[in-house]
Amino acid sequence: MKAVILAGGSGTRLFPLSRKNYPKQFLKIGSSKSLFQNTVLRLSPISKDPIIITNKEYKFHVINQLKEIGITNYHLIEEPVGRNTAPAIALALKFAIEQLDLPEDEVLGIFPSDHLIEPTDLFVDYVKKAEKVAKDYLITFGIKPTKPETGYGYIESGEKINDYTYKVVKFHEKPSLEKAQSYIQKGNYYWNSGMFAFTISNILQELKKHSLDIYQLFQENSYQSLLENFQNMPDISIDYAIMEKTGKAAVIPLDLKWSDLGSWDSVYQTLDKDQNQNVKEGKVVDIDTKNSVIISNKRLITTISVEDLIIVETDDVILIAKKGETQKVKDLVNTLKENPQYKETTEIHKTVYRPWGSYTELEEGERYRIKRIVVNPGESLSMQMHHHRSEHWVVVRGTAKVILEDIYGKERKEYYIHENESIYVPKSTKHRLSNPGKIPLEIIEIQVGEYVKEDDIIRFEDNYGRT
Structure with missing residues (x-):
């Protein structure tokens, strides 16, 4: 298997730590290594020289973070503009065929760079199993849900293919709480992780059937030409372009610890807590404080008799939010972008x-x-x-x-x-x-x-x- 690591996202849902010029995948949250570094290390037993695709603005973040963990064997693709996951995967396909001379029956594993997954050995076992069935199906990895989560899309599974793989009945958008609860009760619904495995030939066939605009650009251009004309690619995810339309989709449910850390609430759910159920990092002194996230960068943060808060301090911004409402951080960032006085704050740190x-x-x-x-x-x-x-x-x-x-x-x-x-x-x-x-x-x-x-x-x- 050849691993393709998607490291070009510029998400700001973890503002003020994550910003446009230094996004989530390069942050070190609850670990001495960044999410990107842990992704590369987690995949090293599977693919020794991964293809890493990132935005050209993040090239040196990638290079420096790989150097930190002693990784020297990799292939780096720089997207000139962001065009979502389907065009990014098509560019990686062209690179794999033209630059690496990989055969069409080679399995590509597609992995976001900003997920938390544990334990590594169990994850590696799942991916190796996926490689066996990816010759015939487009594999997506579902996460066995631990609660009725409304922040994730769901995969509905159907007919059993083997002991660990099922045909996909349907992909479902982020549900209401009532729908999410019904999904949990039915037992054949899984969180959509955004991780995939398929052969080069199979994904090209499905691009031709379901995303002809991407397929034609792929066929008409060399790798270098495709890179130069990347802005002509549609802005569409691989889910919408292929996975929701194909008849070859299959899901492998993963029963392990997983999070896309897509909000401060998910950070709270994921990280270790003290006896009062607080997540604390940095200089923090609290009295009668419960169920909160308190992250200090430099300054001392003190709290008295508060509950269910998210408090994050950086050199130039302090975020205070009610736990359970942190999906609105994206709205906050958009509001800041509209104000000339604060627009730069959403893009760069001190x-x-x-x-x-x-x-x-x-x-x-x-x-x-x-x-x-x-x-x-x-x-x-x-x-x-x-x-x-x-x-x-x-x-x-x-x-x-x-x-x-x-x-x-x-x-x-x-x-x-x-x-x-x-x-x-x-x-x-x-x-x-x-x-x-x-x-x-x-x-x-x-x-x-x-x-x-x-x-x-x-x-x-x-x-x-x-x-």
């Missing part, structure tokens, strides 16, 4: 990750901005210039290599700056910051000028193709 490391905004005023910059060992920022600001760098940790060059390129100097040393970068001076050392380089950057926004930057050279 800490912003870059291919070379990260920066954290510490303070900003009318004519100044202060950042903490961390450059990973061996990495380098672009050779760049600013028209409206000068910069002063103070090294806190590590050794910085700094190149300064006048705008005409007539004079170029290199400097090595160590802890508690500093260097000044005047306006309109081409400059580059690198970390030649073995430990992360940490500096404090003070920007001063009439304009200190991120778009006052001209890149001349860049190791990451951003010029």
Whole structure:
């Protein structure tokens, strides 16, 4: 089996932790590893070199997180625009056939990158069983429900194929509570996990039958051409495009711990709790507090005699919500997007990750901005210039290599700056910051000028193709 990991989603239902530029799959929730990292590790016994498809904006999140867990053998596809799961899977199919020369009877396993699944060994057993029947069916994985959940779609199973596989009767949309309760009572309904397994030939046949627009684009274009014309793909999920229409759908029910962590309520249900049924992370001191989620990033959060609350603190946002109402976080994010004052807050954190490391905004005023910059060992920022600001760098940790060059390129100097040393970068001076050392380089950057926004930057050279 070749695993295809879908890592391009930009969901914001876990705002303020999850935001457009750093979405849920890269968060470390209740674990020392991110959801994406755990997905890759969970699939490693099944597929040693997975195909990972992500948005081009998340490329370096993927690369850096794989590096953290020592994964070097993988294939990375960068979607130029988001087009939902059916086009993403079609692009992965084209890559598998054209770039990897996989045969048409190869089974592809399709797995979202932002799910929590335990235990791993049981999950691996289920996937290996699916590989056996995926030669004849389009397999979807259903989750044995533990309660009448209204936040998930359901799969209705029918005729038995073997000891662990059933034909799909119908896919059902997210139900009312009354309907969900009836599904549980009937016993042949399962949560739709969004995970699939099928052969290349079978999914291509079904695309031809049920999603001709995607199939024609697939047939008419090479992989590179399909990538370049990806914006012409319809925005549609694999469920709507194929699975709800095909006569070959079969479901394998999974009886294990699973969550798509699609809301703060599902985070509460999933994570470990204290004796008062509270989920707590970070600096939290509570008195007579029950049934709540309290997550602190930096500040101390204190509570007295509260129940059923979701409290999440980040550098720039504090979310307080009533437990049971967190599906409305999506509405909150949409409201913030409509306000120019807060729109940027829905997209980026105070800490912003870059291919070379990260920066954290510490303070900003009318004519100044202060950042903490961390450059990973061996990495380098672009050779760049600013028209409206000068910069002063103070090294806190590590050794910085700094190149300064006048705008005409007539004079170029290199400097090595160590802890508690500093260097000044005047306006309109081409400059580059690198970390030649073995430990992360940490500096404090003070920007001063009439304009200190991120778009006052001209890149001349860049190791990451951003010029």
